Amino acid sequence: MHDIKLIRDDAAAFDAALARRGMEPQSPALLKLDVQRREALGRQQEAETERNALSKLVGRAKASGDEAEFNRLRGEVDRLKTVLEESSEQAKHFDEALNQHLAALPNLPEADVPMGKDENDNQEIRRWGEPKALGFKAKDHVDLGEGLGQMDFEAAAAMSGARFVALKGGLARLERALAQFMLDLHTGEHGYMEVSPPYMVRDEAMFGTGQLPKFADDLFRTTDGRWLIPTAEVPLTNLARDAIHDDAALPMRMTAYTPCFRAEAGSAGRDTRGMIRMHQFQKVEMVALVKPEDSAAELDRMTGCAEKVLQLLELPYRVMLLCNGDMGFSAQRTYDLEVWLPSQDAYREISSCSNCGEFQARRMNARFRKEGEKKPAFLHTLNGSGVAVGRAMLAVMENHQNEDGSITIPAVLRPYMGGLERLEA
């Protein structure tokens, strides 16, 4: 959510930044609404001032028992009513129109975010690890999982439809092991506090993080009007809503292991095979609330925390700086981690770490008070996958597969697997 005052101050800069999102200039329409709103508000407040003054006189007349004066004043206030009603209705109308317009505008990309249309224009920042030469033709995780008898798409589809899977035995445990490992890493080494949040939230929460009002189609809705979270970013970030935080409490780092539910409305036909794109998947998420001056460094730190997961799992990956065209609605800067998938001979997204600046904080009114300063300021929010558990599992399967279809379990996961070193049929 953008600050109309900043747009007022420098409309050209705002439009220029929006152009980097591929958008037409919005400031003319916004500023027009802003002027209309303020004019109406001025009229309303003037009328209210007058009404308040007169009402006091009415009260006095009544108290002193002056019936004639009482009735005369009453009539006068009565006449104000029309003006009041009209102007306040207009003020409300323009205010809502302005907010609606503002709420639909995405965050502005930082100045050095590369320009581009889609993921092909993202900029590679660095690589870690070498894709292993397997010496045989890599199987994909579906063949591996079904070969183990531990990954059942058919049974899941029968009860739930496409884009669901049932894991059994060793793979079910591997998923749990991955989650445990990631949580232990982030809470133990990276200073994140573990949170177990709600998986269903209200409209306001979805608005706060930016899923609403524009992206309802990507979400599942319950019959009583709540939404299933598409990521723990939503409940974790909303923990800060409607509050003024003590600046000593910042940075606040939180992590959660949750299911994520996505309607995948726009991705029909994409990634239909396997576990890459599911309606329901597990993810360990990181969220950080920081002071504005710390958010840039925090993004690097958070990205590093996600990288650490892949390094310890011995999974080759690369870090991409997303171009403007591939960035999410609320982000001002995003790094994606892409993990190597031998079966696809390609790197695929496994984590996405974003600095949202004060964009979300404004939407949910999450502020902090600086030591010694009177006025509360909006804090900055960041979120990142640390990492997607389902995709991590298939990356482990594919990268650590053996020719016989068994899977070598990375050393770091073995304590979580009862010491097991291999998954075998």
Add this chain to the structure above:
RNA sequence: GGAGAGGUGGCCGAGUGGUCGAAGGCGCUCCCCUGCUAAGGGAGUGUACGCCAAAAGCGUACCGAGGGUUCGAAUCCCUUCCUCUCCGCCA
């Protein structure tokens, strides 16, 4: 799900139609006093928006949220959210 009670400023807590942004207390800030500490005295202490180049200042709104009645609402009415108690149900 049924029956009842509530939601007031950082906290506690008064206030059932007028001069209430809201008594009182606690906390906090500043000042005074006091040979340490403690006690005591005084002043101040919300947020948002608008007007203003800005500060000062002025205005408006805010007593969970939204709507209504009224010349005037923290106070009356409706809706809604949340909390608590009892009963029922339940992992």
